[in-house]
Amino acid sequence: MTQNNEEKVEIQEEDTQKGRYLTFKLGDEVFGLEIKYVTEIVGIQPITNIPEVPNYVKGIINLRGKIIPVIDVRVKFKKEPIEYDERTCIIVIDIDDMSVGLIVDNVSEVVTIKEDDVVPPPSYKTGFQNRYIKGVGKSKDGVKLLLDCNKLLTNEEKQNINEIELRGRQI
Amino acid sequence: MTDDFNTYSEPMLEMFMFETNQSMEQLEEILLNIEGNSTITDDDINEVFRIMHTIKGSSSMMMFNNISKITHSLEDLFYFIREKKIYDLDLTRLSDLVFSTIDFISFEISKIEKGNEPDGDESQLTSNIKDYLDSIKNDHPDQEIILSEDEGNHENFISKENVSPNSNEFIAKIFFQEDCKMENMRAFTLLRDLEEIISEVSHTPKDLFDDEEAADKIIEDGFNMVFRSEEDYDKLLDLLKDGMFVESVELEEVEDKKAKSEEIKKKKVDLEEQKKKTINETLKNPFSLNKNKNIISVNVEKMDMLMDLVGEIVITESMVTKNPEIQNLELENFDKASRQLRKLNNELQDIVMSIRMIQIGPTFHKMHRIVRDMNKQLDKNTRLEISGEETEVDKNIIDTLGEPLMHLIRNSLDHGIESTEERIAKGKDEKGLVSLDAVNTGGDVIITIKDDGKGLNREKLLEKASKNNLLTKSPEDMSDKEVFSLILLPGFSTKDDVTEYSGRGVGMDVVKKSIEKVGGNIQIESEKDVGTTINIKIPLTLAIIDGMKISVGDSIFTVPTNTIKESFKAKKEDLIKDTSGKEMILIREDVYPVVRLHEIFNLKSEKTSLLEGILVMVETEESNYCLFADEILGEQQVVVKPIPGYLMQYTVKDSGVAGCAILGNADISLILDISGISNKYI
Numbered sequence: 001m002t003q004n005n006e007e008k009v010e011i012q013e014e015d016t017q018k019g020r021y022l023t024f025k026l027g028d029e030v031f032g033l034e035i036k037y038v039t040e041i042v043g044i045q046p047i048t049n050i051p052e053v054p055n056y057v058k059g060i061i062n063l064r065g066k067i068i069p070v071i072d073v074r075v076k077f078k079k080e081p082i083e084y085d086e087r088t089c090i091i092v093i094d095i096d097d098m099s100v101g102l103i104v105d106n107v108s109e110v111v112t113i114k115e116d117d118v119v120p121p122p123s124y125k126t127g128f129q130n131r132y133i134k135g136v137g138k139s140k141d142g143v144k145l146l147l148d149c150n151k152l153l154t155n156e157e158k159q160n161i162n163e164i165e166l167r168g169r170q171i
Numbered sequence: 172m173t174d175d176f177n178t179y180s181e182p183m184l185e186m187f188m189f190e191t192n193q194s195m196e197q198l199e200e201i202l203l204n205i206e207g208n209s210t211i212t213d214d215d216i217n218e219v220f221r222i223m224h225t226i227k228g229s230s231s232m233m234m235f236n237n238i239s240k241i242t243h244s245l246e247d248l249f250y251f252i253r254e255k256k257i258y259d260l261d262l263t264r265l266s267d268l269v270f271s272t273i274d275f276i277s278f279e280i281s282k283i284e285k286g287n288e289p290d291g292d293e294s295q296l297t298s299n300i301k302d303y304l305d306s307i308k309n310d311h312p313d314q315e316i317i318l319s320e321d322e323g324n325h326e327n328f329i330s331k332e333n334v335s336p337n338s339n340e341f342i343a344k345i346f347f348q349e350d351c352k353m354e355n356m357r358a359f360t361l362l363r364d365l366e367e368i369i370s371e372v373s374h375t376p377k378d379l380f381d382d383e384e385a386a387d388k389i390i391e392d393g394f395n396m397v398f399r400s401e402e403d404y405d406k407l408l409d410l411l412k413d414g415m416f417v418e419s420v421e422l423e424e425v426e427d428k429k430a431k432s433e434e435i436k437k438k439k440v441d442l443e444e445q446k447k448k449t450i451n452e453t454l455k456n457p458f459s460l461n462k463n464k465n466i467i468s469v470n471v472e473k474m475d476m477l478m479d480l481v482g483e484i485v486i487t488e489s490m491v492t493k494n495p496e497i498q499n500l501e502l503e504n505f506d507k508a509s510r511q512l513r514k515l516n517n518e519l520q521d522i523v524m525s526i527r528m529i530q531i532g533p534t535f536h537k538m539h540r541i542v543r544d545m546n547k548q549l550d551k552n553t554r555l556e557i558s559g560e561e562t563e564v565d566k567n568i569i570d571t572l573g574e575p576l577m578h579l580i581r582n583s584l585d586h587g588i589e590s591t592e593e594r595i596a597k598g599k600d601e602k603g604l605v606s607l608d609a610v611n612t613g614g615d616v617i618i619t620i621k622d623d624g625k626g627l628n629r630e631k632l633l634e635k636a637s638k639n640n641l642l643t644k645s646p647e648d649m650s651d652k653e654v655f656s657l658i659l660l661p662g663f664s665t666k667d668d669v670t671e672y673s674g675r676g677v678g679m680d681v682v683k684k685s686i687e688k689v690g691g692n693i694q695i696e697s698e699k700d701v702g703t704t705i706n707i708k709i710p711l712t713l714a715i716i717d718g719m720k721i722s723v724g725d726s727i728f729t730v731p732t733n734t735i736k737e738s739f740k741a742k743k744e745d746l747i748k749d750t751s752g753k754e755m756i757l758i759r760e761d762v763y764p765v766v767r768l769h770e771i772f773n774l775k776s777e778k779t780s781l782l783e784g785i786l787v788m789v790e791t792e793e794s795n796y797c798l799f800a801d802e803i804l805g806e807q808q809v810v811v812k813p814i815p816g817y818l819m820q821y822t823v824k825d826s827g828v829a830g831c832a833i834l835g836n837a838d839i840s841l842i843l844d845i846s847g848i849s850n851k852y853i
Contacts, residue, residue, distance in 0.1 A: 048839040049726065050818060051772050052826040060815065060831060062839050065483055067831050069815045098816050153817065 019112050021137065023144055024091065024104040026074055031104075032111070032137055032144040037093040041107055044088040061090070061101060068092060070101035076152075077132075095149055102152075111144070113137040118146065183356075187233050188280055194222045195273050195280075196533070202266050202273075203539045211260060213253075219269065220249040226276070228360040237293040238279055244300045245272055251304060255311055261303075268300055270544075338370065338399040340425040343411060345394045348418045354389040355379045357416050361394070365410060369398040393421075471566060474527055481516075481523050482810035486833050488516055489807060495836065527567075531609050531618075532560030534573055538580050538607060545584040552602050553588050555580075559609035564616050568689045568709055572618070575682040579620045579705055580605060582679070587624030587703055597700060599623065618707040627697040629654050639663060652793075655695040659683045690811075690829060692846055694792065708792065716811055718832065720804040720840060721787060723768045724776040727840045728800070729809055729832050734845045736788040736795060738803055741781045756786065756797055763788065764853050767799045768843075771827060771852055776801055791846040796853055798843070807834070811842060827851060 021032035022041075047059040047070060056075035060067050070090055074081050082105070090101040118135040134148035201218055205211050223246040231239035245268070252260065275296055279289035347357050359379050362372065374396035376385045400407060404424050411420045492509040535557045542555040564572070588594075588603035595601050600623075608619045633646045636657045644653070657663060661680040686693055691709030710716075718729035745757040754765040765786065769776040778784040778801045786797040809832035814823055829844035 046838060048831075048841065049772075049774075050814075050823055050841070051828065052823055053818060053821045057818065057821070060818075060839055062833050062837055065486065065833060067812050067815055067833070067839060069817045100817050 019114055020110055021113055021144065021146060022091065022110050023108040024089070024106065025108060026077065026079060026105050030108065030142065030144045031073075032113070032146045033091065033093065033102075033149060034146075035110060037095060037149045039092045039094045039099065042090050042092065042101075043086070044084045044090060044103070058103060063092065063099075063101075066099065068099045068101050070103055071152075072103045074103075074105070093149055093152075095153070100153065111137075111139055113139055113144070113146075121145075184233065184283070187229050188283060190229065191226055191238075191276065191280055194226055195277055196537075198222050198269065199273055199540055200536070202269050203543060205262060206266055206543065209262060211258060211262060211265075213256075216249055216253045220246060220253055223249060224363060225360060228363045229356060232356050232359055235279065235283070235289050237289060237291055238276055241272055241275060241293040241297055241300075244297045244304075245269065248300055248304045251307065257307060257311055260307070264303060268296075268303060270540075271296055272300075338401045340371075340397065340399050341404075341407060342423045342425060343396050343398070343407075344421040345396075345411060346418045346420075347389065347394070348416045354394070355385040358385075358389055358394040361411070361417070362396075365398075368402050368407075368410075369400040372396060372398040397425075469526075474523075474566070477523055478527065481520050485516060485520065485808055485810055488512060489834075490837070493836075524565075527565050528563040529566050529569055530560060531562050531564050531569060531572075531616075532557075534569055534576065535560050535607050535609070537573065538576060541577055541580050542584065542605065545581060549585065550590070551584060551588055552591050553584055553605055554602055556604060556606040557608075558606070562609035562611050562616055564609075564709070568691075571685050571689050572709075575685050575707070576607070576618070576620070578679075578682050580607075583620060583622040583624065583703065587622040587626075589625050593625075599700075615708050615710055618709070619704060620707070621702060621704045623702040626699045626701055626703055627655050627658070627695070628699065632657050636660075636663065651697075652695070655697055658695070659693060716809060716842075717806065718809045718840075718842065719787070719806050720834070721768075721785075721798070721800040722802055722804055723772070723800050724774040726772070726774055727804065727834065727838065728768065729807075729840045729842045730787060730789060730798070731829075731842065731845065732806060734789045734791070736790050738785055738787040741786050743782060746781055754781065756781075758788070764796045765799055766796060766848060766852050769799075769801075771848065789845045791849045793846075794849065794853075796849060798848075809834070809840070809842070825851065 017034075017036045020035040022035050022038050023030050023032045025031070042063065045061040045063070047061055049059045050057065050069075053059075056072050058070045058072050060069050072081065084103070087106040088103060089105075089107045090103055091107065092099055092101050117138045119138070120135055121133045132147055132151050133145050134151075135146045137144045137146050198219065201215055205215055223242045227239050227242040227246055230236075230242065248268075251257075275291060275293060279291050282289045282291070345358070345361065347354050355376075356379075358374070362374070374394065375392075376388045376394075379385050402410075404422065408420060408422050411417065411422060488509075492513070497505070538557075539555055542553055545551070546553055583605050584603075588605070589597065589599075591601050594603065603623060605620070605622045608621070610617050610619075629651060632654050633642070633649075636642050636654075637646070641657060641660050641663060646654075659679045659682075663679065683693055686707055686709065689709055691707055694706040694708070695703065696706070697703040717732040719732050719735055721728050721730060739758075741756060747755045747757060747762065749755060754767075755762045756765055765781065768774070769779070776784075781799060784799055784801050785803055786799055787803070788795055788797050811830045811832060813830055814828065825847065827844050827848040828841045829847065830842045832840050832842050834840050
């Protein structure tokens, strides 16, 4: 019985999250992140640099005792970096129990985009950011590029982690 | 059914796995003893029989039929051996059978742990055991012994035949210890234990398994049984009292027309009076752990949470007491109170740490099995010597150590120890020796794995490394130590042929990784034909260290205090540069290399002259060197937090950072990896 109830609650929760995206801006472009990955949004924090990481990994922040790496999405998408200001935000996403902070210019709103309004991204294989885009969402105030959170830690990167973990298990 | 079982009887399942795992370890120990002494004693046989019997009972109750079948057949085997008092056994074959059973059961248990069905096929193993039983039966044909049949159902499994005219009827009421749990299973086990000597059993509660209230009823009214037996009253009473978790027994002999009239005896036996017995029992029987009321077992997760919490408290404490807002105020009472708080926190921390410390002994003893199997497989003759088993290490570290140790032992036997002929030819003791040792050196534990095998071959290692493009220096420039460290690189394996145990090329680098994961490091020493020694140095505990904060530009680094020898301002006349421009400093007639932190971490700092900043001399196990920083900020206890998983894909770990710490003002400080820096930059 209780299990059934729990399941129901879970389904409901998923329902309320489905099709809902948190949108943020990089310059003029609007991106959307599936809300279920987002755990919180914080203002820019003091960042501690870490040696020997790619330039888009800015370092680590202390989020109430939890240490979280932060990525500058601008740099990741090969855009011009800008100075952080009071509008700059860190979106903390949680994928497979791994928390990562995304530094973006500013966070706009949460929108609902129906599945029918999402079209697959144009298939330029060369585009840098296209690799991370799952679809293009249409809503009344313009199009939004919907990001694939899993791919944001790019395929190869995620694979690396998996490999490390796998190898760790094999010994 | 089984699904429901898994969902609704978690505690039962957990108990089952806990007990079975412990039994397996115990069994393994007995077996290794038997092999070591090359004899089997009555005690051994009884123990194995008892263990098999218990697992058979509990597993059939948990509906793990394959486990119950295999234990049943092994039980039959040992029953035969016990009853016929056979000692001229083929011990190798016997222990092989038991070992494969242990493996089988452990594997099935691991499946259950992962939430899968234990679906392994036991039939091959069972038939092997049967074959063996048949073969000893043929050797000892004088007297037929009736083996218990495998009863499919759990009720009324005790045969109602064989009612002997000499048997008397008994009524027994048994109470189990208060917190033994699974009373219905205990009752079932008890019945099984007695199955050989009692008959015409009826008991309440009738249905031990399908009746959900059975356990409660037993707690309430005791387990009541009526049965017939040929044994006399005292013997039965003893047997019942000896049953696992039995708290008290009331046994009554019923006057029976079949039996000659005898005085009705009624006794209540309290086990409390027989402390001596209980102690013996506790030594023999790991399940009686619960008997010792002073020990509780706690879920590790709770311990981890407690540890985290204590860590947060330590941070918060410095946030409060070192708060910048009160920094320049004279607050006598506040200072007094905060000193008190600090003292209490330290005590709390020590206690929590000590709870988490467990002895390394069991981890070491598991290696006996590896050595045994490898000896067999590779036809080598090696013995394992263990010392320092009472050394205590943090639970988390122990957990990570098992696999690497196993791998290193395998390597030693596979690559290190020579074959017997080779050893004789070399004039060595024909028995190879691998020793495992653990020493506590204050801040660290050093684990040494030493073999007296052929040692590492410098030329071969170099050749292999250059073939795999792993060389970064020209071979002539490399010290032996550097050459030996090559085997720790990914994709390096010296053994030409791959064996079942090692040499798959994924070995040592993974060992190194897992040791590093807990903040340790590996050193290899080796001498040709004398042997190889591998030293693993690991911190006693992961969580909290004393650190010295030093600043470089805007960044604050933490240096573990136990690595710091001294700190000082440099004098111009002591500074030297070698021909390649590397900076050194002369202190008390010794020359030490200087590592500029702002250079290795690419930081902007205003103090770029060695004369302006401060030098901190740190020591590693090989050498001492000086770190150049802007200034020393002070000492602080810090909670070590691992570098986030996402960053592990980059080479952060090798860059000289051991972890992170959160400072009193909520800033993050990187904890320097002193030996890592030395390896990389000197």
